[in-house]
Amino acid sequence: MFASLFTSIITLSNAALIIVTAGSRLARVADELADRTGLGETLFGIFLLAAELSCGRVGVWKAAKAERQRCLLMKMSTPMQC
Numbered sequence: 001m002f003a004s005l006f007t008s009i010i011t012l013s014n015a016a017l018i019i020v021t022a023g024s025r026l027a028r029v030a031d032e033l034a035d036r037t038g039l040g041e042t043l044f045g046i047f048l049l050a051a052e053l054s055c056g057r058v059g060v061w062k063a064a065k066a067e068r069q070r071c072l073l074m075k076m077s078t079p080m081q082c
Contacts, residue, residue: 026052 030044 022052 026048027045030041030048033039033044034041
């Protein structure tokens with residue numbers, strides 16, 4: 001039980017580190033793009049955040065396609081029952 005708990009804690013810590021690192025990088029990129037173009041930082045933040053959030057959906061789609069889970073693919077595109 002403790003080995004599983006330890007593994008979960010390590011995995012959660014790694015995920016948190018990745019999220020913090022990616023978020024910091026995303027904020028720097030949005031700030032730099034806003035400075036270069038003269039557009040607002042909020043505008044670039046919104047676009048980059050939307051792009052980041054859609055990456056998870058693309059990952060689920062690719063995994064479902066690789067596993068040939070037709071039902072999951074259909075649920076992602078339309079609100080249907082399988």
